[in-house]
Amino acid sequence: GQQVMQIxxxxxxxxxxDFTTYCNSSTTLSNIQWYKxxxxxxxxxxxxxxxxxxxxxxxxxxxxxxEAKKNSSLHITATQTTDVGTYFCAVNYGGSQxxxxxxxxxxxxxxx
Amino acid sequence: KAGVTQTPRYLIKxxxxxxxxxxxxxxxxxxxxxxxxTPGQGLQFLFxxxxxxxxxxxxxxxxxxxxxxxxxxxxxxxxxLELGDSALYLCxxxxxxxxxxxxxxxxxxxxxxx
Numbered sequence: 001g002q003q004v005m006q007i008x009x010x011x012x013x014x015x016x017x018d019f020t021t022y023c024n025s026s027t028t029l030s031n032i033q034w035y036k037x038x039x040x041x042x043x044x045x046x047x048x049x050x051x052x053x054x055x056x057x058x059x060x061x062x063x064x065x066x067e068a069k070k071n072s073s074l075h076i077t078a079t080q081t082t083d084v085g086t087y088f089c090a091v092n093y094g095g096s097q098x099x100x101x102x103x104x105x106x107x108x109x110x111x112x
Numbered sequence: 113k114a115g116v117t118q119t120p121r122y123l124i125k126x127x128x129x130x131x132x133x134x135x136x137x138x139x140x141x142x143x144x145x146x147x148x149x150t151p152g153q154g155l156q157f158l159f160x161x162x163x164x165x166x167x168x169x170x171x172x173x174x175x176x177x178x179x180x181x182x183x184x185x186x187x188x189x190x191x192x193l194e195l196g197d198s199a200l201y202l203c204x205x206x207x208x209x210x211x212x213x214x215x216x217x218x219x220x221x222x223x224x225x226x
Contacts, residue, residue, distance in 0.1 A: 033214065042202060043155070045214035088155065092213070098143040098160035098206055099168040100215060105154060 004032075004091050006103030014111050019076040021106035023089035030092060032072045033100070034063060038085040046074075046087075079110050114139065116205050116218035124224045130191040133221045137184050137205030143167075144186040145215065146178060149200040158201075161186055162208070190223075198225045 006023045013019055023032065031050045035043040047056055049065035049072060056063045060083075062075045076083055086107045090100040117136040125131050137144050146158040157170040161180035178188040184205075190197055200222050204215035 031213075042217040042219050043204075043215075044217070048214065090155075090215075093157075093168075098145040098162065098204070098208075098215070099157055099170075100145070100147075100155075100204075101157065102147075102155040 004029075004089055004101060004103045006089055006106060008106055009104060010107050010109075012109045012111065013079050015081060016078050019079050019083070019108055020073055021087050021089075021108075022071065022073045023103050024071045025091065026070070028069050029072075030069075032065060033090045033092075034072075034074055035088045035090060035102075036085050037088065037105070041085075043088060076108075079108070081110050081112055084108060084110050116203055116216050118201075118203050118218035118221050120221060121219060122222045122224075124226060125193050126226055127193055127195060129193050130189060131193060131223060132187055132189045133201055133203075133223075135186045135188075135203030135205075135218060137186070137203075138207075138216055141205035141207045141216070142184050143206045143208050144180055144184060145204045145206070146186070146188050147202045147204065148172075149202055149220070150198075155202070158188065193225045195225050198223060 004025045033048045034046040037043045053067045054065040060077045064073045086105040088105045089103040093099045093101045119134045143162045145160040149155045160168040164180045175191045180186045200220045202220045203218045206215045
């Protein structure tokens with residue numbers, strides 16, 4: 001079935017350093033979503049990418065969708081302690097909006 | 113607008129028992145999905161309901177079942193509990209009519225099987 005590989009599994013950074021997580025699929029994706037889950041919390045939607053080569057920014061967060069629509073990345077510039085959490089990419093499977101296949105997530109820790 | 117509400121928040125059950133979890137979606141959302149989250153397997157899709165019909169099902173045994181009511185509220189049931197069923201069960205609702213198909217998650221039900 002559909003799978004999406006996400007790396008790295010863990011990332012430890014010093015506050016102020018940058019952070020990037022990557023998602024890769026063997027098949028072309030119709031879209032990709034990104035979620036953040038704070039420790040003890042639930043996943044919260046960040047963004048959806050649909051177009052080939054799309055780049056979207058949210059303050060210090062930059063999201064990219066590859067030209068072939070098989071990979072995506074989330075980059076955080078100058079991390080802060082509030083960025084701590086696990087970042088997941090997710091794709092719709094079978095065209096159903098309610099059926100999301102999640103990557104394993106990248107757990108980000110930020111040392112002040 | 114109230115968010116997705118899941119009850120109960122925490123549950124402890126014994127092996128062999130059954131459990132029912134409840135989810136109330138955001139008002140107006142007709143799609144409700146369930147996910148299991150464990151440290152080892154991550155977030156895994158269980159099933160999706162839309163207008164009281166199961167639309168999709170993940171790769172879980174038949175012990176896992178669900179249903180949706182006419183008011184879009186959903187329940188999931190796990191019978192003959194196993195230790196490996198210990199997990200955070202998350203419900204998510206979405207509005208298929210919206211262009212941005214984001215899923216809104218509830219706080220989850222933390223199930224511990226002993």
